Amino acid sequence: MSILQTRPDLGSPQPYTFPKPxxxxxxxxxxxxxxxxxxxxxxxxxxxxxxxxxxxxxxxxxxxxxxxxxxxxxxxxxxxxxxxxxxxxxxxxxxxxxxxxxxxxxxxxxxxxxxxxxxxxxxxxxxxxxxxxxxxxxxxxxxxxxxxxxxxxxxxxxxxxxxxxxxxxxxxxxxxxxxxxxxxxxxxxxxxxxxxxxxxxxxxxxxxxxxxxxxxxxxxGDAESAPEASVTPPEPAPGEVPRVLLIDRPDSVQSALVLAHRAPSRSEVDLPKADGISDVLGGMFTSRLNLELRENLGYTYGAGSRFDLRRDSGVFLVSTQVERDATAHSITASIAETEKLQSGGVTAAELEAVRESNTVGMPVTYSTARSLASALVEMVVHDLPDDYVDRMRAGFERITADDLGQAARQYLRPEEFVVIVVGDAQHLQQPLRDTGIGPVTVREPDSLWG
Structure with missing residues (x-):
């Protein structure tokens, strides 16, 4: 007698509604x-x-x-x-x-x-x-x-x-x-x-x-009301962009890479579109960067991208770690994938992956008191409405390939990338200059925040 049972068929994902606070x-x-x-x-x-x-x-x-x-x-x-x-x-x-x-x-x-x-x-x-x-x-x-x-x-x-x-x-x-x-x-x-x-x-x-x-x-207790938070956009750092900062780590056989540019503030961003295009570029295992740098070139175990959005500004980051000799090509390949996404848009498979990854798992995402509290904290900090999570879900459900293509052109700015490389400066200076991305500056870690 077999004790194995037939696996039941998967049903359709159930719609999720965030509890009303x-x-x-x-x-x-x-x-x-x-x-x-x-x-x-x-x-x-x-x-x-x-x-x-x-x-x-x-x-x-x-x-x-x-x-x-x-x-x-x-x-x-x-x-x-x-x-x-x-x-x-x-x-x-x-x-x-x-x-x-x-x-x-x-x-x-x-x-x-x-x-x-x-x-x-x-x-x-x-x-x-x-x-x-x-x-x-x-x-x-x-x-x-x-x-x-x-x-x-x-x-x-x-x-x-x-x-x-x-x-x-x-x-x-x-x-x-x-x-x-x-x-x-x-x-x-x-x-x-x-x-x-x-x-x-x-x-x-x-x-x-x-x-x-x-x-x-x-x-x-008898504490006073919280003051109105002032929002003043920060000034940019001096220097031309794009450029490369090389932080010296002598004899390192690997390099850590971050490509970053400024982004709008949290209130200025259509988040489903911004997060969606970040997912396509580097936010999922099947993302463009992961497929190119990991699967096609074999340079890394993984590459990622994300937005860090604040009340007055934001940052977009691409990050990975590669072998030293693959450093320069990894950077140019990452920029090329970003530009290709801007010019060619997304595929039907990528669109479906963005929708599913940001909607199907919602009941699990918000299954604990901690996760629900984290969502409420985000609403408080960014003055978001009570139905913010539901609006996000709806935004991902109705997002189109054209929306993501527009987001790639609006929110991704490879021409403004600042590239930070942590690695062996002796071996990396010339290959990084040869990329033609921009001027290369070498710094010691101890000098960064003096």
């Missing part, structure tokens, strides 16, 4: 919540408009450092995590260019206790001098540890090649700038931007027995 005003803050019956592990997030983009030149990295120090809690010395663990809860902190996000993931039946601890850490942290200095040293050490990976180093060098001002230095402030941030600067940043700013509280989980107004009161 509930909104309420509590004190000077806003609560945005999604009730997910049966989801017993909740996600709580406080969103405040205090990202790295607004940091002054002498305090670069203060937001990221403050986000780290809050985990030391009201008693200092990493006291928050053990206190939360007693309730089965976990601290969450993420600082971006546009936002300062903190919160907890906790069992619904302990959400009040966990939120109370989280609120204390946000509003009344100890901010002990020794904690701040310890966390600062850890961030600097972590920066160089991560930058020892060529791909990370290349990506972090993008800002200085595309922007002047704050974006030219990494979000963490870079090792030199971050070392200038003092405990007094952290205390001042916290007082001005975190302790006394209510923000928006995101709550997702089984909320049948959760008092949202009480949670909001616990988190907001």
């Amino acid at each position: 509930r909104r309420l005003r509590v004190g000077n803050g806003n609560v945005v919540a999604i009730d997910v019956p049966g989801q017993q592990y909740a996600a709580v997030r406080l969103v405040q408009p205090a990202g790295g983009a607004a940091e002054p030149p002498d305090r670069m990295g203060v937001a990221a450092l403050t986000g780290e120090v809050l985990e030391d809690g009201i008693h200092g010395n990493s006291s928050l995590a053990p206190a939360l663990e007693r309730h089965g809860a976990e601290w969450v902190s993420r600082v971006t260019w546009d936002s300062f996000v903190t919160g907890v993931d906790a069992p619904v039946n302990r959400i009040s206790e966990a939120t109370s601890l989280f609120a204390e850490a946000v509003r009344r942290p100890a901010l002990l001098r020794d904690d701040v200095l310890r966390r600062r040293d850890q961030l600097v050490e972590q920066f160089w540890l991560e930058a020892s990976m060529p791909s990370t180093l290349a990506t972090r060098a993008v800002g200085g090649q595309l922007f002047s001002g704050r974006y030219a230095t990494p979000l963490s402030g870079g090792p030199v700038r971050l070392n200038d941030v003092t405990p007094e600067m952290v205390a001042d940043f916290h007082s001005r931007n975190i302790a006394n700013v209510a923000g928006t509280l995101v709550v997702v989980g089984d909320l049948a027995n959760v008092d949202l107004e009480k949670l909001g009161t616990t988190v907001f």
Whole structure:
């Protein structure tokens, strides 16, 4: 007797509708919540408009450092995590260019206790001098540890090649700038931007027995309304484009490559079209870059592309890692594939792949409290409507080949590429100059953020 059963036929994908959030005003803050019956592990997030983009030149990295120090809690010395663990809860902190996000993931039946601890850490942290200095040293050490990976180093060098001002230095402030941030600067940043700013509280989980107004009161207290975030497009970096920055990594047998150009801000982009054309170029396993560099040429294990969109600007990036001798041709091949996509448009198969990859998996994408909370945080940061996810789905469902062709011409700018290469300068300088892309500048990693 066989125990094997015939695999059932696949049915048609079911349409997905993002849950409608509930909104309420509590004190000077806003609560945005999604009730997910049966989801017993909740996600709580406080969103405040205090990202790295607004940091002054002498305090670069203060937001990221403050986000780290809050985990030391009201008693200092990493006291928050053990206190939360007693309730089965976990601290969450993420600082971006546009936002300062903190919160907890906790069992619904302990959400009040966990939120109370989280609120204390946000509003009344100890901010002990020794904690701040310890966390600062850890961030600097972590920066160089991560930058020892060529791909990370290349990506972090993008800002200085595309922007002047704050974006030219990494979000963490870079090792030199971050070392200038003092405990007094952290205390001042916290007082001005975190302790006394209510923000928006995101709550997702089984909320049948959760008092949202009480949670909001616990988190907001008597804090003031969040200030209106100013949006000022950053100035471009000096120098002609296209050009090549070669970051020397002596004796390296591989090169990390990033091709990047400036892009519009999040509000200026038709996201299904922009993400769709990025998927065709490098966002899927069957993308043009992956097929050319991996399958046809055998240069890499994979190549990718993506948009990084912010409130005031954006970046488009192509990235891969290749053997040293394939560096120059990988760059010219990537540019050629981008130009070919602009001139020739997309195929029917590519169009269908874009539609399916951005719609069929939605029920899984938004199956957890964390993922739903992340979507709500994005809505808050970018002032998106409650049906934003549904609009995105509809946009991908109705996207056409002509739409993607137009997006390739509108959003991809290979003639403005800045190419960052991390590799052996002695072997790569001449091949990179021979490509004719543009002037080649050689830098040492230590000199990038001095």
